[in-house]
Every structure is written in C-alpha cells, then in structure tokens.
Amino acid sequence: MIYIGLDIGGTNIKGAFVTKEGKITHRFGFRVDYSKTQEEIISLIGDSINSALKEKEIEKEEVGGIGIGCPGSINSKTGICEYSNNLNWFDLPIVAMIEKATGIKAKISNDANVAMLGEAKFGVGKKYHNLVLLTLGTGVGGGLYLNDQLYEGEEGKGAELGHMVIDPDGKECTCGMKGCFEAYASATALKNMTQEAMEKHKDSLMWKQVEGDLSKANGITSFECSKKGDKAAMEVVSKYEDYLAFGIINYCNIFRPEAIILGGGVSSQKEYLTDEIEKRLKEKNYGFKRTPSVKVLVSNLGNDAGVLGAAALVM
Ligand SMILES: [Zn+2]
Numbered sequence: 001m002i003y004i005g006l007d008i009g010g011t012n013i014k015g016a017f018v019t020k021e022g023k024i025t026h027r028f029g030f031r032v033d034y035s036k037t038q039e040e041i042i043s044l045i046g047d048s049i050n051s052a053l054k055e056k057e058i059e060k061e062e063v064g065g066i067g068i069g070c071p072g073s074i075n076s077k078t079g080i081c082e083y084s085n086n087l088n089w090f091d092l093p094i095v096a097m098i099e100k101a102t103g104i105k106a107k108i109s110n111d112a113n114v115a116m117l118g119e120a121k122f123g124v125g126k127k128y129h130n131l132v133l134l135t136l137g138t139g140v141g142g143g144l145y146l147n148d149q150l151y152e153g154e155e156g157k158g159a160e161l162g163h164m165v166i167d168p169d170g171k172e173c174t175c176g177m178k179g180c181f182e183a184y185a186s187a188t189a190l191k192n193m194t195q196e197a198m199e200k201h202k203d204s205l206m207w208k209q210v211e212g213d214l215s216k217a218n219g220i221t222s223f224e225c226s227k228k229g230d231k232a233a234m235e236v237v238s239k240y241e242d243y244l245a246f247g248i249i250n251y252c253n254i255f256r257p258e259a260i261i262l263g264g265g266v267s268s269q270k271e272y273l274t275d276e277i278e279k280r281l282k283e284k285n286y287g288f289k290r291t292p293s294v295k296v297l298v299s300n301l302g303n304d305a306g307v308l309g310a311a312a313l314v315m
Helices: 038-055 094-102 111-122 187-200 205-209 219-227 231-255 265-269 271-283 302-313
Strands: 002-008 012-018 024-031 063-070 073-075 080-084 089-092 106-110 131-136 140-146 259-263 295-298
Touching: 002 038, 002 111, 002 302, 012 038, 012 302, 024 038, 024 302, 038 089, 038 094, 063 094, 063 111, 063 302, 073 106, 080 094, 094 106, 106 111, 106 302, 111 131, 111 140, 111 259, 111 302, 131 231, 131 265, 187 205, 187 219, 187 231, 187 265, 205 219, 205 231, 219 231, 219 265, 219 271, 231 259, 231 271, 259 265, 259 271, 265 271, 271 295
Parallel strands: 002 063, 063 106, 131 259, 259 295
Antiparallel strands: 002 012, 012 024, 073 080, 080 089, 131 140
16 A cells, blocks of 8 residues: 655745655656646646556555645635635635545645655654754744654644744734744744844854855854854854743743654754753753753654655555
C-alpha cells in the first residue's frame, strides 16, 4: 500500500508516493501557472497523479488515499479551500474534484497542519505526544499535535497561532488587528527590525553585509552580523528572541507541549536560535511555576515536510 502526499505551494505543486514508514518512493509535480483558472489547475493535478500512477504501474486499489496540504483557509471537514490569499483561490472543492479526477479518496488540511503532522509522524517530533509547530516565514504559521493527534478544531481550520495578540496597542498585523505575535516573530518582522536598526546605526556591520543596499537586508542579515559581534545586530537578534520566547511561553502555558518545533526561514539559524529561546523559557520556568521543561527543536524534514505530512493525513 502507498499513500499519496500533495503539497500545493505558491510556485510548485509537489507530489510523492509515501510508504506507511514515511519513505518516499516516487516524486512528481510541476511548476504552477497561477494565471490559469483554479479549476484548470486542479484538473492538471488530477492528471499528474494519474500519470504518475501509470508510470510506476500502481493500481488504484494499491493506494491508501491522497492527502493534500494547501495554504489558506481550508475547511478540512468539507474539503473546500474557502480562501487562499497566496493562490488566489476561492470556494474551491478540491477534495471532491481530486476524488472525481482520480477515483481515489482524498483529504485536505492547511499547510501548517500538514507540516505539523509530518514532523510528528516522521520528523523531529517523532518521540513526542504533545507538540506545537511554528513556521517563522513571511507570516507565522502554527500547528498543534495534542495527545498524539493533529488538532484541527471546528471546521478543521487549525490553529492560527500567529494571530495571538501580545500587545493590543502594538504593531499592525496583516490580519487587520494590532499586536499579533506574527507582527513580531515572523521573518518579515525580523527583516523590518533589521532595517530600522540599520537606519539608526549607520556604522553597523550590517551595511557592509548588504553592500550598502538597505533593500537587500533581511532576517539573515542581523543573525550573520550578530555572530560577528556587531552591537546593533546583536540588539536586533536579542529583541527578536525575546518576542519569540514571549509567544512560546504563552503556548507552553496553554498547551503544555513537550517540545516546540520551529520551521520556516528563521529556523535555519538552528542552535544559535534554539539555545537562546530555551534559555529564556527556562528563566521563566517554561511559563508557570513547576511546569515541565519544554525542548525547542528545529524541523528536520525540510522541503519534504509538506508531502510527508499530507500523506500522513490519509494513513
Ligand atoms: Zn494578526
């Protein structure tokens, strides 16, 4: 028996045949032209699944199901992508359309939920029962794995951990509220903090790092210069880590996870980031008094988290 995992992204659609043990036996996919209608794209996905099965001579009866990870507001109960800002999709019954095109049962969830499931089943979260995943990218995505299960909540919408308010009078968030965690802990927030610090500190090493071009500065700039001892960069990184730890302490208090898994661009800093976050959590007793300790880990499935987690949806 194999399981098909589909990872729908802003640029590519990636598919994989996955065994129950999480081994990828075949990959397929294509670059998406989002000027095509949403229906045309789903029809192309159906075709690509059918031709991959044909190529590997796999009968439909040998497929346990098709799991789909998709960015946006996904109702996993109805199988409908209600709205995806990234893909410009509205009210698209993806599950029904894929099932019709392939004759195979399908399931969908949002991309952060799917990444959470991938890490919990096959990745760095494998030995844990209670996990929180945060993807630190353009925004902050969140996934919850509680009591050995993916937590999807009402309508299967998942957890919008990025939109927890940490300062009601704080920075504007993309969602329209003020002071969301995302406005402080995303890679975008780090980039903004980095550029603000550069404008204030014209002598900072960060200017050299970006060859004098402020627009080239991103989250990595401050981390790289912080490692070289640049004071302004160290301040940015330390402030960013304070915000990130502050949010994580809230999640520790609410969900009592055994570990927090960090993914997305900023997590590429690995121990340089996680050691500092763990230190801050420890200083605050992981939230409340006598709270069990919480590990801070970095996702280790990389680009495969999407397809593996999607396949796990139907296992
Ligand atoms: Zn928000």
